[in-house]
Amino acid sequence: MDTNLPKTSQPRIVIVGCGFAGLRLAKDLAKLPVQVVVIDRNNYHNFQPLLYQVATGGLEADSIAYPIRKIFAGQHNFYYRMTDVERVEPAQNLVKTNIGDIHYDHLVLATGSLTNFFGLDSIEQNAMQIKSVPNALNLRSYLFQNFEKAILTEDPTQRQALMNVVVVGGGPTGVEICGSLAEMRKDVLPKDYPELDLKQMEIYLVESGAEVLGPMSKFAQEKGKKYLEEKGIHIRLNTHAQRYEDGRLYYSETEFIRTQNLIWAAGVNGAALDGLPEEVVARNKRVNVDTRNRILGLRNVYAIGDVANMITEEMPRGYPMLAPVAIQQAEQLAENLGRLLKGEEMQPFQYTNKGSMAIVGRNRAVVDLPGDLHFGGFLGWLTWLFVHLMTLVGFRNKAVTLVGWAISYFSSDKALRLIIRPFNRHDFNEHQLQTKAAEQKAATAEYIPSVAAPEAPVVGG
Structure with a gap:
């Protein structure tokens, strides 16, 4: 058995x-x-x-x-x-x-x-990623924890670092999270944190290539960049993240962006x-x-x-x-x-x-379809919503997501700002190091094969 x-x-x-x-x-x-x-x-x-x-x-x-x-x-x-x-x-x-x-x-x-962190250890140890549900929940907690810290600090430089967000990677994931963060900065955070001057919050999109949305059409690249700039996103193209130290993301030996919120969406x-x-x-x-x-x-x-x-x-x-x-x-x-x-x-x-698409925020999305068909704006946004809603598994998930989107659209609010599971970077890094050490030990340990079982026949053969 x-x-x-x-x-x-x-x-x-x-x-x-x-x-x-x-x-x-x-x-x-x-x-x-x-x-x-x-x-x-x-x-x-x-x-x-x-x-x-x-x-x-x-x-x-x-x-x-x-x-x-x-x-x-x-x-x-x-x-x-x-x-x-x-x-x-x-x-x-x-x-x-x-x-x-x-x-x-x-x-x-x-x-x-x-x-894929491309061998950048300092970034791997300190950046947040969005590849799983736990990743997403950790990032949500981490962002709001840093805003709580920003209220308490009296150091303006530290406060700025706690509020700034840097997203590395200009593909659909990076573009979409930048658009969502910009809407939070405009509609949500000022209500929750009136003690903070949210005009000081800067959102950066760092991309090593010459364009955002590199795999998509020229239309989508230009339109997506325009939408991001309209939302006040600072776009740094042809810029390579090199290391992350003391709350600074370095993109050269001396040049850096100060942030405690580094999100990695640059490769897999x-x-x-x-x-x-x-x-x-x-x-x-x-x-x-x-x-x-x-x-x-x-x-x-x-x-x-x-x-x-x-x-x-x-x-x-x-x-x-x-x-x-x-x-x-x-x-x-x-x-x-x-x-x-x-x-x-x-x-x-x-x-x-069957095409590709990316959303940059409310009423703003870009869509590439076969046959050299490209469009954006409100129609692109509706297309993005419909395709993603229909692809979700389960009627309940479709219904809950649709209702959530409708409430967010008409209220300009995002209600899920709970820090239910506080994120501790030190404990997380310790766990990651222990896991990696265990994996390396298992991979390098001498493997003793069991007695070979007879080879199963090819199905249909």
Whole structure:
């Protein structure tokens, strides 16, 4: 018995991760004669594109998160285990977790991505990030804690640092959180902190490239920049964050921005797992796959979504780390696994570009659609709201989010300004260091393999 999973004569498909890719794949496998096992360290699926609204008090966490078991209630071939994966052993068709070993016939990595700090240790230890629900809640608490501190300090320089916010990364996440912070500065914070002169609060967007919204169209870049400037955001293009010391973000040896609120939205790496052959893991920790999403050199192990690095003539740098790519790869892989069951050949992945969008605040968004169609303003804002609302999982989450947006729109307020879980940077860093040390110890420890199990047959083969 693998972690109390029932024995089955059907092929077992183990999916690691329940983000956009893992969720869609597991649902699309519902009607196949297979046992579907999803592994995730969290018992919920979270809607990452709206994490910044949790961080800035626009939505509560349970508006964008949904219990995994509830999502799959009624899917009789589905099983879920809440655990961390320690390593995979492709030669033995085995996943080692902290609750036991799980055997598989087919393994699918849908582990997503992790924040990439580009080796900048001082920034990694002190910046806030927005990759998970705990990250977003920590950031929300941290921002409001610093405003409480700003009221108490008599040092004007320290007060300025506690109020200033610097966002590093000019992609959609960075742009969206800057727009949300600007609206907080205008409509929310003056009511809560009348003792502070909120005109002194500065919001900076630091981007190493020549444009904000680099992956989007020229129209979106120019319009997005215009919207940010109208909101009073200081945009620093062609600017590289170098280090963070004593409440100062240095972008050269001597030049810096003074802030106690540094938010990192500048890059991501794939979340590859230990145990994979070194040659299939790219420099950005994505896993090289063929056009069937099968990991190169492995027979029955696949990767989809952000962690998958699929190189083609059309995409020489790999497909972008976007939710539509992850969802379409999951759909294609589900079809291909069904083909294998019938003894048919798998078909190559073909991506349909459905466009991209970013919101900069109330009535301001930019949208790129196929066919060289670009628009912004109120229509772009409505489009952004509709697409994101429809993509949320669960009727309750859709309803709660819609009501929350409506109240915020008509009242110009964000009610979720509670510091329920105070954030302590020192304790957090200590925990991170202990976790990293434990991971390094486990990775470097001598590994003693178990007795090799017979290799499972290819499904449909």
